[in-house]
Amino acid sequence: MPASEIDVLGIGNAIVDVIARTDDAFLTKQGLVKGTMALIDSGRAESLYGQMGPGLEMSGGSVANTIAGVASLGGSGAYIGKVGEDQLGRVFAHDLRSIGVRFATPTSAQGPATARCLILVTEDAQRTMNTFLGACVELGPEDIDEALIDGADIAHKAGRKVSLSLSDPFCVERHRADFRALVHHHIDILFANEIEICSLYETKDFSAAMAAVRGECDIAVLTRSAHGSVIVTPRESIAVPAAPVAKVIDTTGAGDLYASGFLYGLTHGKALADCGKLGSLCAAEIIGHFGARPETSLKELAAKAGLV
């Protein structure tokens, strides 16, 4: 597809997820904090993998999940991220390209292996993530294709909108000042969950966090799991209910897929409330099964719900 036809371009860590069921005792024994993401080195990755149960491997990576969701909704997406020259790297590339996402970042031939995220899912459907970044750290300025960015509705510069997801409370904790400056100066659309936004503005009160982020960027989308989401703009707050789910199996990718629906809506001229509903719908699909990539056509789901 020509770059000018891209709805959303994502830049992120290209990661293959390794998903396994576990119990609380295992998390405790391993010193893991349920529901969060930890960065681990290759030694720890080997050791943890050796101790966890059988896994299923699926392409992941927060931003790549979002772009895959945009594609599943019928939108056009492009992705920039670094994989290694190995089997999991080929799996990652295949999974994006096979749904029509433009992905042409050169692989890291000599460097470390493709990144893996060891995801432990407990009975309560919470996921605890351990990410070995591997080849991702080799992504450099030379990998950023400016023509691609020029062409995308949501991307970096040249009048394009820039969106950021805060990713993880620990990540916010470590880089709070940088994140605040980034949101204030460069971000048009911010995605954050309740814990992340509270951490960013150092408050325990969600309303205070809402007040703090208002006006910092054009649109702040704050997700609250089963309590739905709130879209905060300089002029208004729009509450969006969560979409119903028969049974929550694995919450991995809920935020990523919410962003898919929201960004698809935004790049297709939908009202903000409908962007939020599309986000809720996509998040509901993803938490009903293992893995953070859609199992069913989100386009059909959205059509059934009368949202597209």
Next chain:
Amino acid sequence: MPASEIDVLGIGNAIVDVIARTDDAFLTKQGLVKGTMALIDSGRAESLYGQMGPGLEMSGGSVANTIAGVASLGGSGAYIGKVGEDQLGRVFAHDLRSIGVRFATPTSAQGPATARCLILVTEDAQRTMNTFLGACVELGPEDIDEALIDGADIAHKAGRKVSLSLSDPFCVERHRADFRALVHHHIDILFANEIEICSLYETKDFSAAMAAVRGECDIAVLTRSAHGSVIVTPRESIAVPAAPVAKVIDTTGAGDLYASGFLYGLTHGKALADCGKLGSLCAAEIIGHFGARPETSLKELAAKAGLV
């Protein structure tokens, strides 16, 4: 575990499954016969993979699935099979070892890559399999650990029982005479589905196939999907109903997991009818989700059903 404590030792093709949803049109376009398994070479594997949708990767291989099921039931299993020295090979080995299965076959360091089975699942939950055997073909007599076999309840010689699954109607078609001789002379417990047993004895009538196999081996277990299964011994036929399933998602591994339950029962002194019920229970678990390895503890399921 000491070899003498092994309930079931499996020898099979060590395969990683790549599971993707598809539709009937794709199968037709690719010239695939729904519900069957085809062997493909590396070129065809690349080409088909390039055209199919995003996948999820999980350890598979018919016999390995059976052994994984035995382990999930709380039995002890060992496995002999050949993977390559690559990421998917490590995934395969991890998934078996992490559930306590003894797996020590040397990897094929210089040879082809770990085997993959491209599994296309249609809306009707049928699976169509395309297997690139890769490193599996390097398995040789030197890989067969005789001490392991001596120790196992169900294995090759030294008074141990030998079990065989017919695998696929095309496989039976190609090797009918060899399979018949094998069943007659060397097999104690035979697993076959309706199509396979009818193909083996060249009949379209299931009752005729039952009559033909009776007495050819100690126990023939004939599975009939939703119609349950029939256990045929020289003296009796025992009909076993299928276990209920809320929604059939993917039939991959149904026969393999039936064998898990049956062999677990047999090696734990259960009556044949209960062995069959255990088989049905395990098959029902596996067809309720993607992939051919149990997602929940079969031991707990069997306990709940009062079968162990």
